[in-house]
Amino acid sequence: MKFILGIFLCISIVTIINCDQNDNNFGKKYETTLLLTYITSSSDANGACVTLSKKQEECFSAPAAALGITVTTSSDASLSSKCVDTLKSSQFHTMSAIAQTCVINCQITDWNTKISSGECKTATASSLVQSSLTNAVVSKCIRSCFLTTNGTVSDSELTKLFIFNFIQQGD
Amino acid sequence: MASAKNKLSKIFFIVVLLLLGTPLFAVTLKVKLFNAKTENGEKNLSVMVFETKKFYQTDAEGNVILEFPSAGEYTLKLLRESGAVDIKINVTGDETRTVYTDKKAPPKGGITVEGEREKTVASRTKVRYEEIKRMPGTFGEALRALETLPGVIPNIGFGGGANGIIVRGADPQSNTYLYDDLPILYAYHLDGLTSVIHNDLIKSIDLYRGAFPANFNNATGGIIEIETIDSVQKAKGAFQVSLWNTTAYAATPLANGKGYVAVGGKYGYLDRTLGQSGLLPDGIRLPRYNDSQVKFVYNFSPEHQISFYNLTAQDNFAIAAPNNGANDPTKDAFSSFAGGRASIGQSYRTTALRYSWNPSDKFQNRLTLINYDPILENNIALGAIQGKQYTRSLYVGLRQDATWTASSNIKIDFGSEYRRLSFNDYGTEIQLRDPTNSSPNPYNTTNPDFLSRPLSVRGNSGYYNAYTTLKFKAGNFAFEPGVRYDHLQATKNGALGPRATISYTFPDVAKGLTVFGSGGDLARFPLTTIFNPETGNPNLEFEKARKTGVGFDLKITQMYELKVEVFKNEFKNTIVNDPFNSIPVGLNPDKSQWLSNPLVSNRSLNYSNRGTGWSHGYEVMFRKNSKQGSRDWFGWLSYTWSQSFSNTNVYKIYDGDTYQYSGIERRILAQYYNNSKEQLATWDRTHVINMVYGWRFSEEYQLGGRWSYLTSVPYQRITGDDGGKFANPANGVTYWNSTVSNNPYTAEYGNTKRGADYHRLDIRIDKFENYSWGYLNWYFELVNIYLRKNTNGENFDNSRPFSATNPIPSQTFGTLELPNKAIIPFFNIGMEAHF
Numbered sequence A: 001m002k003f004i005l006g007i008f009l010c011i012s013i014v015t016i017i018n019c020d021q022n023d024n025n026f027g028k029k030y031e032t033t034l035l036l037t038y039i040t041s042s043s044d045a046n047g048a049c050v051t052l053s054k055k056q057e058e059c060f061s062a063p064a065a066a067l068g069i070t071v072t073t074s075s076d077a078s079l080s081s082k083c084v085d086t087l088k089s090s091q092f093h094t095m096s097a098i099a100q101t102c103v104i105n106c107q108i109t110d111w112n113t114k115i116s117s118g119e120c121k122t123a124t125a126s127s128l129v130q131s132s133l134t135n136a137v138v139s140k141c142i143r144s145c146f147l148t149t150n151g152t153v154s155d156s157e158l159t160k161l162f163i164f165n166f167i168q169q170g171d
Numbered sequence B: 001m002a003s004a005k006n007k008l009s010k011i012f013f014i015v016v017l018l019l020l021g022t023p024l025f026a027v028t029l030k031v032k033l034f035n036a037k038t039e040n041g042e043k044n045l046s047v048m049v050f051e052t053k054k055f056y057q058t059d060a061e062g063n064v065i066l067e068f069p070s071a072g073e074y075t076l077k078l079l080r081e082s083g084a085v086d087i088k089i090n091v092t093g094d095e096t097r098t099v100y101t102d103k104k105a106p107p108k109g110g111i112t113v114e115g116e117r118e119k120t121v122a123s124r125t126k127v128r129y130e131e132i133k134r135m136p137g138t139f140g141e142a143l144r145a146l147e148t149l150p151g152v153i154p155n156i157g158f159g160g161g162a163n164g165i166i167v168r169g170a171d172p173q174s175n176t177y178l179y180d181d182l183p184i185l186y187a188y189h190l191d192g193l194t195s196v197i198h199n200d201l202i203k204s205i206d207l208y209r210g211a212f213p214a215n216f217n218n219a220t221g222g223i224i225e226i227e228t229i230d231s232v233q234k235a236k237g238a239f240q241v242s243l244w245n246t247t248a249y250a251a252t253p254l255a256n257g258k259g260y261v262a263v264g265g266k267y268g269y270l271d272r273t274l275g276q277s278g279l280l281p282d283g284i285r286l287p288r289y290n291d292s293q294v295k296f297v298y299n300f301s302p303e304h305q306i307s308f309y310n311l312t313a314q315d316n317f318a319i320a321a322p323n324n325g326a327n328d329p330t331k332d333a334f335s336s337f338a339g340g341r342a343s344i345g346q347s348y349r350t351t352a353l354r355y356s357w358n359p360s361d362k363f364q365n366r367l368t369l370i371n372y373d374p375i376l377e378n379n380i381a382l383g384a385i386q387g388k389q390y391t392r393s394l395y396v397g398l399r400q401d402a403t404w405t406a407s408s409n410i411k412i413d414f415g416s417e418y419r420r421l422s423f424n425d426y427g428t429e430i431q432l433r434d435p436t437n438s439s440p441n442p443y444n445t446t447n448p449d450f451l452s453r454p455l456s457v458r459g460n461s462g463y464y465n466a467y468t469t470l471k472f473k474a475g476n477f478a479f480e481p482g483v484r485y486d487h488l489q490a491t492k493n494g495a496l497g498p499r500a501t502i503s504y505t506f507p508d509v510a511k512g513l514t515v516f517g518s519g520g521d522l523a524r525f526p527l528t529t530i531f532n533p534e535t536g537n538p539n540l541e542f543e544k545a546r547k548t549g550v551g552f553d554l555k556i557t558q559m560y561e562l563k564v565e566v567f568k569n570e571f572k573n574t575i576v577n578d579p580f581n582s583i584p585v586g587l588n589p590d591k592s593q594w595l596s597n598p599l600v601s602n603r604s605l606n607y608s609n610r611g612t613g614w615s616h617g618y619e620v621m622f623r624k625n626s627k628q629g630s631r632d633w634f635g636w637l638s639y640t641w642s643q644s645f646s647n648t649n650v651y652k653i654y655d656g657d658t659y660q661y662s663g664i665e666r667r668i669l670a671q672y673y674n675n676s677k678e679q680l681a682t683w684d685r686t687h688v689i690n691m692v693y694g695w696r697f698s699e700e701y702q703l704g705g706r707w708s709y710l711t712s713v714p715y716q717r718i719t720g721d722d723g724g725k726f727a728n729p730a731n732g733v734t735y736w737n738s739t740v741s742n743n744p745y746t747a748e749y750g751n752t753k754r755g756a757d758y759h760r761l762d763i764r765i766d767k768f769e770n771y772s773w774g775y776l777n778w779y780f781e782l783v784n785i786y787l788r789k790n791t792n793g794e795n796f797d798n799s800r801p802f803s804a805t806n807p808i809p810s811q812t813f814g815t816l817e818l819p820n821k822a823i824i825p826f827f828n829i830g831m832e833a834h835f
Helices: A002-019 A026-037 A043-062 A063-065 A076-087 A099-117 A123-134 A135-146 A153-161 A165-169 B003-020 B142-148 B663-674
Strands: B027-035 B046-048 B054-057 B065-070 B071-081 B083-091 B094-101 B124-128 B176-179 B203-210 B222-228 B236-241 B245-254 B259-268 B284-301 B302-319 B341-360 B361-384 B383-406 B412-430 B448-474 B477-488 B494-504 B512-524 B545-556 B560-577 B582-587 B598-603 B609-623 B635-649 B687-695 B701-710 B714-716 B718-721 B738-740 B751-754 B759-770 B774-783 B791-795 B809-810 B814-819 B823-834
Touching: A026 B663, A043 A063, A043 A076, A043 A099, A043 A123, A043 B512, A099 A123, A099 B663, B027 B083, B046 B065, B054 B065, B065 B083, B071 B512, B083 B094, B142 B203, B142 B687, B142 B701, B176 B701, B383 B448, B545 B609, B738 B751
Parallel strands: B027 B094, B176 B222
Antiparallel strands: B027 B065, B046 B054, B046 B071, B071 B083, B124 B203, B203 B222, B236 B245, B236 B823, B245 B259, B259 B284, B284 B302, B302 B341, B341 B361, B361 B383, B383 B412, B412 B448, B448 B477, B477 B494, B494 B512, B512 B545, B545 B560, B560 B609, B582 B598, B609 B635, B635 B687, B687 B701, B701 B759, B714 B751, B718 B738, B759 B774, B774 B823, B791 B809, B814 B823
8 A cells, every 4th residue: 555655746846846837938038139139229210310311411512522622511410400300309209218219220321222232323412312211121120129029110201201401401 | 035935835635535434433324225126125124234144124215224344245035025136236435325126127208217327416407308308398308408507597599509507607609518528519509409429329418517527527517427227138219200391210239239329310300391391481401410420339258348339410500591582671571781791610529449447345536538520600691791712620538437445435537638639720710800899780881890800720738638527425524636637739828626525414314414515616618710820819728717615415305305405606817809919029020911011010910808798696496206117207496596697807098088098098098997887698597497397297198387587688788770870881771780889887888788588488298109019208388388589688670760669579489470360389299110
């Protein structure tokens, strides 16, 4: 009898000890990944905005520069001041700093592409603006800023998120 | 550290349990000696246990308490005036038993209680086929009688939604139906009326509502254990015809009684009767279905038995709303959905070969080879909803179940199973872009509320489980701890489920008072492919439930019984649609883009285990059992008070929250800021009352009655419409999409509204005509005799804007309207021929 009980006891203990180990710790890994992604996400929206403005200035001054004409560029301080105003505008003021930075970074990439491809030297100002607004890569990039996984940003909302600081300057 | 402490406490717990298992007492058997000829207990009869030479005397009802030094086989000498009669009995432990001292075939319609293996006393209700097969309001479907049991909330309605029962507040999808311990995908056909099992194959149904024994698995709701006939003494058959289906059954003994075969089947043709009557709108093809059950048993010897099963069921339903072009919503019931179509199908096949080895009374083992093949299909097209999906989750498994009587006090059940899953899921899956959206619009073309995702998933996985239950009994005390472990290899996840039942019987209180309590952890994993690593979440865990309950079972007399139970259930890890759960980088779920865009960032996992819920309540069942082997009346009154709550715990963006966060911030919020509100579950009903009555008052007639009362289910109040922003492109009819509150601080938010209470009275009269070849059973069933206009939720007409008359309470079926507008009770007439 005691032998039988002993066997049952052993089986039960081994079962409980071996089986009560949850080998699925996805939840913890997921949280870690989330936090790491969060803390490595840039939130310097003003800095990004200044960079974008500079890129736009560089692009628009490219034809003149190609002709050897010296173009005066705006100072960081003035660009930063304009950016403060831009980021306070209606389309950005309800947006988090990370979201603002992400949206602007998408546009920096776009203008970098324009500069490196030589488009800035040949295209008109309006066509440069238009190409940004209709560029699927930029749209996708901006959408991904807000995409949780299945999130949505409608086309009408999207166009409001483009910054063209040089237009505001009247350049 | 905490984990180590946990383990130590578990070990200590097990040691204490097993030390308690030492036998302490001799065996006591409470016996009722019942004479089937006289239909009375053997009163004041002297009984001698031959081996111990001890004498006993039965009381006025034939009850006697016998004592034995240990378990084993004994001879009872019944010292009648006409002479002594020997009866051999096998004593295995302390128990209550009825011993028949004389035999007589019971009359037709009479109720015979057959022997059964011991089952848990806690949170279980058994109904015998004879008690339920002619229950009114079930349309002759014995399985529907489950709705009248305590702790059960029925799904009211007609059609696919009426298929599941709610057991103690659990999701209706979380029950498990077992047919002789074999899986079936669904219990009711798509018409919501008809079960997938022929009535005549059913011997009894046990409903486990609480922490069910460890040999059952894969349910956080209830276990519905359907036991089928286990002997066929002579060839017999049955044939039944009704308005919507025909059923047939045949059974015959084989090989000089060494075996038998029983076959049942059903064919539904509602689409060819009611569907052709012209009463339904154009475009609806009512459900078609069929099912079959085959059971073959052969006993090589008393020790060796094989059995073979083949169970099938098939259902399909289609609707194609015609585009009449009239654009007149008042004349076209489907104008809002014109051009839309949907067809759904479901089927399963369970094939099993079982070998039972019974070498002695102390040990039995059973091996079952199972091939289970469930299939689900849909093809839906309505505006932005475009999907066509085929899902097959086949498995082949080998299962072993054994019972070992270690001593007169201890019995051990143990078993294990391995399944090889083979799943195949392809087509286009429909998904809500935002699962928290309460008012998705199928015609929203600006920003579609629905996604169609290509799907092509194939795979294999292993699944194994093991369980053991220790059944310890000492005198009137019983303690049954058990544990089971389930592991799914595809998700690398396992679930440990300890559970226990404890009870004590006071034999001197009336005819016996048993006080009991039970508790345990249960687990379930839905048989789908949502764990696939391409479009689903391979990290999903088992859904869990912790169930506890206490109660008592008082046998007032041999016939009357009162059972009261209080319960609390907690549900966690419930699988929900989760739009935020993702992995940083994953394979593109759309395989057609694998060449151009193989990887995507933040690949949605679509599902998570965030869902929780809880329920609590109490149940009362007062039951009058029929006199053994007689045509006595029987019935029960059951009352359940309960509350059920659920919470998806999925982050929601409420009205007024216009702040724009980046994707990562939303995911952080979703993970750490739980703003989802706990709500009453959509199936919650506070009060459920059922009165059931059955009486075979003569050889020719039987009368049955049933009255049900249910609190209405809670639902979200429709508060307006979207202004008719979109129209059905097929006919240009404006589609008014209903809206509900998305502000958790308003009274309208969530499932806060209930309609009028539901109640109805049903009556059934059976007439039996006996012939030399068998008998005919004519029946007439009246549903909702007092013409109560019961409702279930609200119905919004999308062809009209929100107004005082839109929405209106949604009527449930239960009455019929004649051409002259007169209302009569719903009725059913049928005939069964038994050969």
